[in-house]
Amino acid sequence: MIEFDHVTKRYKSNIGLNDVSIKIDEGDFVFLVGPSGAGKSTFVKLILRELDADRGTITVKGKNVTKMSAREVPKLRRNIGIVFQDFRLLPKKTVYENVAFAMEIIHKPRKSIKKHVPQALTMMGIADKAKKYPDELSAGEQQRVAIARAIVNRPKILIADEPTGNLDPDTAWEIMQLLNQINQLGTTIVMVTHAKDIVDKMEKRVIAIEKGRIVRDEKGMYGYKEALADTTNMFDTVAVKKRDTFRAGFRRGGRK
């Protein structure tokens, strides 16, 4: 389903990914773990063609993503659902509209929207919240809406970027159950996470990335002694980035 073949991506000052080769099969559920700045985000962005690889080939659903023209990128993304740590719902749209939006913008017929949006909401257990606005919902409910939006177009692949990062453990676990359910229906899931408890409990394939290289790829455990990043509320992605840079700098300084 997703295949990296000797992929390298460099940034101006540091390495994103260094000669990474990996294969994720259809129906897999994969955890992507590792310290901040190790290359997890780069990995995800390369799958979505938000970034171009410097070297190597990336294949998604049988298509060579690296050679894809800009015009084909939207088609690629229609096959990939994505869920973020900070939900990214549109505050001025209702729950229903937020999910329908994903179908509208790729020109799905109204009939199909009316059928599939309630289905997705029901599957996520929030059918009764359809007319509410995001800020009237709890964090867990908001993430369910985000997942409903990600799956409403029935993508073959679902990428979840720290989906439980803003949630308390109980809610996080509920979300994991939903993702598991989606996976059992045949969707390949790639989840970036720092949540040790969840990874250990799920017993799925774990890919660990450090300094742009895959250092471990095995079934089961998170592998690090404790969660590498805290999962306190970091709604602001800028804040998260600042935190990451700060830590990276701190670590580098510490090593000298």
Place this chain on the structure above:
Amino acid sequence: MKTFFYTLKQAFIQFGRNRSMSLISIFAITCMLLILSLFFIMFINVNAAAESVKGDYNSIEIFLLDETTPEQADVMVEDMKQQKGVSDAFYKTKDEAMAEFKARWGDNGYLLDGLADNPLPNSVVVMISDLEQADALAAHAEEYEGIEDVKYYKSTVDKLLKTTKFIQISAIILMIFLIIVSIIVVSNTIKLTVFNRSEEISIMKYVGATNWFIRGPFLIEGILIGVISAIIALAITHLLYGQIVDIIGDQVYQMLSTPMVPVGFLIYNFAWIFLALGVSIGSCGSIISMRKFLNA
């Protein structure tokens, strides 16, 4: 079709949400267009005046001695007609010259009736089609026998050509400059809407909306700003130019003996120019402001 309506609706919603900024840029672009139209008006009128003045000066007049016979003059006419750059040549008697002179004096023409003898000479008038050839033709005319003088207003025509060329070039430079400024103004306004909706746009991109689909509403928004500005500028120009022609049109006619370009003609032509400018300024502005955003 559904997409088109979606795009249109979004554009109007954005325009409304971003009202103050949209109005400011409409104001700015209207001002640009007005300055532009001021220059256009100057340019067109100077051009028209130049053309009509040029008409007076694109001829060489060969004044003949009184003893020169009409037959000799005919030889000159035929010879001149053979020359390069000559559109026509004809013989003008002193009576014809006097009649023309009187006509030019208009109501005061009767004053000339007091002259006992017609002091004007007979002449051969050579109409020049190519002003570049004028010098050579004048020199050629000097060689005829039985002539008194050759009159050609070279320096006047040269000055006229230089002036019109200067105005032409400065108008074009100013126009380009103003258009660039307008595009920047629009692109900044649109950028504001883009920022306001960056969340929505990033989601659209993740879900797989095409770039043109995302761009559509912003493009229409830009065009809307451009077209509204064009219409306002056009209305103001119409009003002001109408007033100007009313007030100083007659004086201008008396001074330059050429009329100002009529309002209707001017506005009709401006309408197309302004609309084209508005649409292109608007669309360029929005495409520029979106470019960086859609590249990722």
